[in-house]
Amino acid sequence: MGVLxxxxxxxxxxxxxxxxxxxxxxxxxxxxxxxIIGALxxxxxxxxxxxxxxxxxxxxxxxxxxxxICVYVGAIYGGSRTAILLNIPGxxxxxxxTLDGFPLAKQGLAGRAMGVATSxxxxxxxxxxxxxxxxxxxxxxxxxxFQSYEFFWLAIFGIVISGHLTSLDDPIKGWIxxxxxxxxxxxxxxxxxxxxxxxxxxxxxxxxxxxxxAMVGAFGLAExxxxxxxxxxxxxxxxxxxxIPRLADIMKYKRTIxxxxxxxxxxxxxxxxxxxxxxxxxxxxxxxKSKEREKFGKGSIExxxxxxxxxxxxxxxxxxxxxxxxxxxxxxxAVLLAxxxxxxxxxxxxxxxxxxxxxxxxxxxxxxxxxAILIYGIALTKPLLKILAIPRTRLMPVVFVLCxxxxxxxxxxxxxxxxxxxxxxxxxxxxxxxxxxxxxxxxIILGDLLxxxxxxxxxxxxxxxxxxxxxxxxxVLWMITLISILMTIEPVRRALQRLFQILSAR
Amino acid sequence: MxxxxxxxxxxxxxxxxxxxxxxxRMPRMEHLQAHPLSVPGIVPAFLASVLLIFGxxxxxxxxxxGGHRLGLSREGIRKVLSDPGNLRLLLTAVLTFVYAGVLVxxxxxxxxTGLFIFVFVAxxxxxxxxxxxxxxxxGLAAAVLAIVVAAAVSYAFERLFLVTLP
Numbered sequence: 001m002g003v004l005x006x007x008x009x010x011x012x013x014x015x016x017x018x019x020x021x022x023x024x025x026x027x028x029x030x031x032x033x034x035x036i037i038g039a040l041x042x043x044x045x046x047x048x049x050x051x052x053x054x055x056x057x058x059x060x061x062x063x064x065x066x067x068x069i070c071v072y073v074g075a076i077y078g079g080s081r082t083a084i085l086l087n088i089p090g091x092x093x094x095x096x097x098t099l100d101g102f103p104l105a106k107q108g109l110a111g112r113a114m115g116v117a118t119s120x121x122x123x124x125x126x127x128x129x130x131x132x133x134x135x136x137x138x139x140x141x142x143x144x145x146f147q148s149y150e151f152f153w154l155a156i157f158g159i160v161i162s163g164h165l166t167s168l169d170d171p172i173k174g175w176i177x178x179x180x181x182x183x184x185x186x187x188x189x190x191x192x193x194x195x196x197x198x199x200x201x202x203x204x205x206x207x208x209x210x211x212x213x214a215m216v217g218a219f220g221l222a223e224x225x226x227x228x229x230x231x232x233x234x235x236x237x238x239x240x241x242x243x244i245p246r247l248a249d250i251m252k253y254k255r256t257i258x259x260x261x262x263x264x265x266x267x268x269x270x271x272x273x274x275x276x277x278x279x280x281x282x283x284x285x286x287x288x289k290s291k292e293r294e295k296f297g298k299g300s301i302e303x304x305x306x307x308x309x310x311x312x313x314x315x316x317x318x319x320x321x322x323x324x325x326x327x328x329x330x331x332x333x334a335v336l337l338a339x340x341x342x343x344x345x346x347x348x349x350x351x352x353x354x355x356x357x358x359x360x361x362x363x364x365x366x367x368x369x370x371x372a373i374l375i376y377g378i379a380l381t382k383p384l385l386k387i388l389a390i391p392r393t394r395l396m397p398v399v400f401v402l403c404x405x406x407x408x409x410x411x412x413x414x415x416x417x418x419x420x421x422x423x424x425x426x427x428x429x430x431x432x433x434x435x436x437x438x439x440x441x442x443x444i445i446l447g448d449l450l451x452x453x454x455x456x457x458x459x460x461x462x463x464x465x466x467x468x469x470x471x472x473x474x475x476v477l478w479m480i481t482l483i484s485i486l487m488t489i490e491p492v493r494r495a496l497q498r499l500f501q502i503l504s505a506r
Numbered sequence: 507m508x509x510x511x512x513x514x515x516x517x518x519x520x521x522x523x524x525x526x527x528x529x530x531r532m533p534r535m536e537h538l539q540a541h542p543l544s545v546p547g548i549v550p551a552f553l554a555s556v557l558l559i560f561g562x563x564x565x566x567x568x569x570x571x572g573g574h575r576l577g578l579s580r581e582g583i584r585k586v587l588s589d590p591g592n593l594r595l596l597l598t599a600v601l602t603f604v605y606a607g608v609l610v611x612x613x614x615x616x617x618x619t620g621l622f623i624f625v626f627v628a629x630x631x632x633x634x635x636x637x638x639x640x641x642x643x644x645g646l647a648a649a650v651l652a653i654v655v656a657a658a659v660s661y662a663f664e665r666l667f668l669v670t671l672p
Binding site for chain 2: 055057058172175176179180182183186190192193195197198221224225228229230231391393394396397398400401402403404405408409412414417418420421424425433434450451454455456458459462463
């Protein structure tokens, strides 16, 4: 009980800290910008958070992270507008939203669909926020038990699960992307003997590839190339009905909301999986459990609610491993993690010891961003439609200019502009060949963790690999990893399914 | 996709073999009496081994599906190049590369940025058979956007964020 009161006190203190005109001003513009970024086809949440990171260097760390979280929450919500009105997901997270959002708009219910998306997004964020506040401190304390062996498996587990879930049709492509990311992280001075690997005596490569230029390239330039290649989208319909969320919709689908919120949070916690998977899994679960299954895909309020609750619940969920393990739960969370490092914040297992208030400050940031999307969701429909009408031929060059200056501004090196260009072209080619980007990004982040902990673990045991397989947390991690790999081999999958059936029958 | 998988598989095999060779050549740190399992090459070699397996699987799988028969023909290449989407892609790649890779760092930032935006908008909004009035409207819009963005970005980064522009 005492712990609960302590935590509540910290949360209220964090909330109070942000009720200042300056913080509210940053909250207002950044959430609005996030919604616009999310709504514009071709601008994703990851690209938005990466580009805005470059604008926050001079801000106080708390305000900088507040801005980035508001952009993140806003972008995931903003994408629903485009999904409903244009049948194009504003961000990949809103792909499932198109299935029922657009049919509703075609039936003349665009306003109601947007109201459902607003209520789903707000409630999803609140459910995720609740778990962020309760699970992050617990996981933070638990993570203190992690040693090299556990961190090694956590890196492998993250890559394998992220690779599998982001490339369900062909998991090997997800794994290749993840291992290419890990390999990318091998470039530069390594952390044990300070030996320069794959630098070819170039001083620019000594520190390895900087994460922000790489992400700006992989998500910014690659997206610019992709948008310019595809034919332009048709313009939106103007909603005639009310966009105000209805309490009746919330009450009717409360079970779906809670289930989707839980699914979204759990998917968020899994390293490198992200909002799109959160929405799809929530949507599939809602369809399986629904009494109105036949309406799904034809304009189901329940389907739309599930997708939008699921994707927004991923956001706080994805921040949980960022804070407690310094491992991102999604691609935008990876940029958020990089931004925390840039601003001198050290997330990881020590966070609850060193700065417990920061965890609750992040919860408060999600809280304020959620309130902001609710206000904007109700008040800003028509002006947003005007922004959606900006032609891509005028938007994309501006986005690219920001990609260039954003990559350069971190360390004032033209070399980082080249890194952005290289990763942009590489990312575009991989994307065209159906390789997911999230495991690649996760790999770049986890590379150093894997490198240090694999070698440290082997040195500690003098080459004995037994502890890697026998420690309790390791057992769980390697078993899930192994099952995930085995499940992709058809005969093994069938045999495992039969085995589970026999075991459950007994 | 099977042809792309075949080529990707081959590229992965080449990359993995190269990384394995490089990892083997990395110092063993014996003069520092370092533990043999802490040497810098061990993790890249581990990663390269995994990627080698993936590369072999990709190649094996695509060969089985006939992906190794690339069947490149002049006609096929012409078809790819004449596709409007691919042309837009190529044009975007050239413009972005010239701006970021050539102009930035070698010409004044505001000038190169303004020029890039103007050319990008003008090139992509140009249509065959445009009247001079339409053309003036596009040119004017491109010029206004170029001046506003170049000035705003330069001001924001140089004066507000105190970054020395490239």
